[in-house]
Amino acid sequence: MGSSEDEQVGFASLPSPLVELHDERLTRHGVHLQLKRDDLINPEIPGNKWRKLRYNLQAAREEGFSRLLTFGGAFSNHIRATAAAGQHFGFETVGVIRGEEHNPLNESLAYATKRGMVLTYLDRATYRRKTEPDVLAALQDRFGPCYLLPEGGSNGLAVRGVAELVSEITTDFDIICCATGTGGTLAGIAAGLAGQQRALGFAVLKGGQFLEEEVRRLQREAYGVATANWTIEVDFHFGGYAKRTLALDTFIADFHERHGVTPDWVYEAKMLCGLFAHIEAGAFSSGTRIIAVLS
Structure with missing residues (x-):
């Protein structure tokens, strides 16, 4: 089998x-909004x-692991993605799910089991x-040597x-927004910004204030230093x-109805709803250029 990098060529459609986005709510406030369609x-x-x-x-392959073990809730997109990646790239996968087992499995967990x-x-x-x-040792005793992926997949390698x-992104922008579940996406985006650009995360879970320290921790893990060019909005967890x-x-x-796009209700819809509420409230000055990441 070739290297992980070789395997990945052509797998992801990048950039x-x-x-x-054309919307009278944007026009009324002089705000320009583009969607970064990472969901594609x-x-x-x-x-x-x-x-x-x-x-x-790549790290799992280089370190000789054949099995991935990760964590998530019953609706975790990360659990789904890890299962699919494992099947595609030849890894066994174990998903450690928060809470009690419920049958029949919901769509997310059923999808994961179908992917092995x-x-x-x-x-x-x-x-x-x-x-x-002790918890990790018990899991390793049960399932054998595993490459451990944290909840949401967020670690230093993920941030990079x-x-x-x-x-x-080849166009000029002022603010970039993302949904925030574990902090990894916001940490990475903010680390990649330049000049006066800022990142705005929308927490998708209640009590998301703790994510501020998580973002800083993840940036330090990836780069040795945390940036100050981001904030987290915690009032749109629904x-x-x-x-x-x-x-x-x-x-x-x-x-x-307006745009022909159905945002994911667990993550992106909360971010977009919060963003439009901010726009309608006049939080951004006329001429502000915003990018919202759909993933």
Whole structure:
């Protein structure tokens, strides 16, 4: 088998396209908005999931691992992407899922098992300790040597992969926005910015203030230093992770009607809804150029 880098050639459709959004709400406030369509990189491993996994897959191969073990909630896009990547690149995969097993499996977990992933479950108290040595040792004893991927795939290698997104953007912009679940995407994007450009993350889970330290930690892991060119908005979680409300569903339906795009309700819809609320509230001066990352 060739190197991971050789295997990856042609797998991801890069750079992902930029699409100008035409919307009277933008025109009214003089704001320019483009969508960075990272969701089109690969149908099974889209967007930030591919960018986060890319260098981790290379490291796993170089270190001689044949099995990936990772963590996530029952609706985790990272779990899905790891299962698909494992099948495509020849790794066995284990998904450690937060909470109790529920049958039938939801669509996300059913997809993962169809891609060959073995699922195991940790009660919520133990899951909170998932990075502690005794919990990891028990998992390794059960499943054998594994390359460990953290929840959401966010580590230093992931941050470096995500940072490459910024170099693909050939148009001038002032602010770039992303949904924020574990902090890895925001950490990478912010690390790739230049000059006065800023990144704005929208937390998709309740109580997202802790993500600020996570972003700094991930940037230090990747580059040895944290940047100050980003902020996190924590008021658009719509009830918490993988929770939705009528207001969010109404926004998704309206966005699809206006633009022919149906944003993912767990992540991107919350970010876009928060962004448009900020625009309508006059948070951005006329002439501001914004990019919103869909992944």
